[in-house]
Amino acid sequence: MGDSSLKAKLKEKIEAFRPRTTKLMKEQGKIVIDKVTIDQCIGGARDIRSLVTDISYLDPQEGIRFRKKTIPETFEALKEHNVAGCEMPTVESFFYFLLTGDIPTKAQADEVAADWRSRAEVPQYVIDVLRAMPRDSHPMTMLSTAVLCMQRDSQFAKRYGEGGLKKNDMWDPMYEDSMTLLARLPPIAAYIYRMKYQGDTFIPADAKLDWGGNFAHMIGQKKPYDDVARMYFIIHSDHESGNVSAHTTHLVASALSDAYYSFSAGLNGLAGPLHGLANQEVLGWIQNSMKKLNNQVPSKEQLKQFLWDTLNSGQVIPGYGHAVLRKTDPRYTAQNEFAKKHMPNDPLFQLVNMIYEVAPGVLTEHGKTKNPWPNVDAHSGVIQWHYGVREWDFYTVLFGVGRALGVLANIIWDRGLGYAIERPKSVTTEMLEKWAADGGRKLD
Numbered sequence: 058m059g060d061s062s063l064k065a066k067l068k069e070k071i072e073a074f075r076p077r078t079t080k081l082m083k084e085q086g087k088i089v090i091d092k093v094t095i096d097q098c099i100g101g102a103r104d105i106r107s108l109v110t111d112i113s114y115l116d117p118q119e120g121i122r123f124r125k126k127t128i129p130e131t132f133e134a135l136k137e138h139n140v141a142g143c144e145m146p147t148v149e150s151f152f153y154f155l156l157t158g159d160i161p162t163k164a165q166a167d168e169v170a171a172d173w174r175s176r177a178e179v180p181q182y183v184i185d186v187l188r189a190m191p192r193d194s195h196p197m198t199m200l201s202t203a204v205l206c207m208q209r210d211s212q213f214a215k216r217y218g219e220g221g222l223k224k225n226d227m228w229d230p231m232y233e234d235s236m237t238l239l240a241r242l243p244p245i246a247a248y249i250y251r252m253k254y255q256g257d258t259f260i261p262a263d264a265k266l267d268w269g270g271n272f273a274h275m276i277g278q279k280k281p282y283d284d285v286a287r288m289y290f291i292i293h294s295d296h297e298s299g300n301v302s303a304h305t306t307h308l309v310a311s312a313l314s315d316a317y318y319s320f321s322a323g324l325n326g327l328a329g330p331l332h333g334l335a336n337q338e339v340l341g342w343i344q345n346s347m348k349k350l351n352n353q354v355p356s357k358e359q360l361k362q363f364l365w366d367t368l369n370s371g372q373v374i375p376g377y378g379h380a381v382l383r384k385t386d387p388r389y390t391a392q393n394e395f396a397k398k399h400m401p402n403d404p405l406f407q408l409v410n411m412i413y414e415v416a417p418g419v420l421t422e423h424g425k426t427k428n429p430w431p432n433v434d435a436h437s438g439v440i441q442w443h444y445g446v447r448e449w450d451f452y453t454v455l456f457g458v459g460r461a462l463g464v465l466a467n468i469i470w471d472r473g474l475g476y477a478i479e480r481p482k483s484v485t486t487e488m489l490e491k492w493a494a495d496g497g498r499k500l501d
């Protein structure tokens with residue numbers, strides 16, 4: 058395959074950027090930018106500045122910015138790429154932007170679409186592997202397995218194995234693998250959906266459709282769900298580097314594992330209930346609350362009681378709280394605005410809004426969480442449910458397909474900038490106790 062203009066642009070960008078990283082490492086490498094406390098050491102490395110990415114940045118107050126743009130600014134900047142008659146830009150145009158930081162022209166976005174289309178055929182062995190798995194396997198297990206088994210196709214592993222792949226050229230096969238993986242994710246996810254939940258019947262891809270639109274078509278959805286798919290994939294794409302799925306993908310890739318190994322590992326982290334699986338849990342929790350009240354939308358008092366019952370039983374309120382954010386997640390807001398426009402009378406949506414009025418107060422009174430406001434997962438499931446995607450355990454797969462855009466863009470840049478293998482230092486509890494008694498570790 059000849060090199061695309063995206064790849065040429067990326068090469069130019071990486072080469073222009075590389076001296077900045079080299080200078081920081083070589084000339085300014087010993088400058089101190091953070092300190093580490095015992096609670097950070099035991100408490101999940103929270104807030105320690107020890108990762109670098111220029112693809113997105115998460116501000117605790119305003120939420121995510123992709124390439125310095127907020128979510129509304131991103132949609133505004135890409136609006137020339139809105140699909141005809143739709144409110145959302147193509148995922149292809151967004152990926153170009155995420156990878157390069159530039160808004161693509163129509164021709165550049167079309168080229169990404171054509172490139173993905175040319176790579177989209179899912180190999181028969183992937184289908185065979187999926188079909189050999191117990192049908193009640195979690196769809197995230199299926200997705201992760203499908204990604205992992207494609208590792209045999211890795212260009213990166215092949216070129217590395219042949220020898221002579223120079224460090225500065227490693228981004229090239231990482232890009233190739235990432236593009237192939239991205240092209241195949243929607244048909245693989247759709248295959249899992251139709252095999253597991255739609256009687257093993259399939260809808261072939263439509264070459265006229267964009268990446269997001271095609272996914273909607275292949276799972277059997279009609280308008281405006283195509284826009285739901287585009288919006289989901291875009292808003293779930295990236296949340297800087299420290300979250301479990303992004304960090305895992307980056308960590309595994311730092312060992313020069315290829316994109317298939319790395320992303321499959323990232324998906325396994327996304328499948329955890331404190332991360333991506335929360336969006337499936339939110340819906341279960343909401344519907345449970347309605348069931349207990351004979352399927353009526355509860356009053357605020359009843360809802361308050363239900364929130365307290367959840368907390369008093371030792372559970373978290375799913376969809377609320379965040380490791381970094383301290384305000385309402387703009388990804389929640391983007392979905393809320395879409396729902397207000399397209400499904401204002403949906404009873405579950407009304408309940409989501411009521412929870413937003415009550416839960417922050419209850420969580421504040423409860424006094425544990427540092428952030429009583431909703432995150433992206435508080436809204437995701439309700440929109441899917443409205444449009445008839447009612448298989449909760451599939452929701453994390455949707456998150457995973459979107460998350461691929463960000464984490465793969467990151468590992469391409471990781472190789473472009475030659476980031477090192479990750480190897481933080483661990484200490485023993487005894488050492489911590491000693492340093493605590495000494496009032497801190499003596500730094501030389």
Ligand SMILES: CC(C)(COP(=O)(O)OP(=O)(O)OC[C@H]1O[C@@H](n2cnc3c(N)ncnc32)[C@H](O)[C@@H]1OP(=O)(O)O)[C@@H](O)C(=O)NCCC(=O)NCCS
Binds near residue numbers: 330377425
């Ligand atoms: C996202 C999450 C894992 C972040 O965890 P964190 O960084 O440790 O959050 P905090 O520092 O605010 O946690 C402090 C305490 O508040 C609790 N807390 C945080 N969010 C809570 C919630 N939604 N409901 C109840 N308690 C919560 C934590 O469990 C912790 O309690 P502990 O000291 O007994 O262990 C956490 O907020 C959570 O579990 N939320 C619900 C699940 C969810 O929505 N996940 C999707 C994230 S995008």
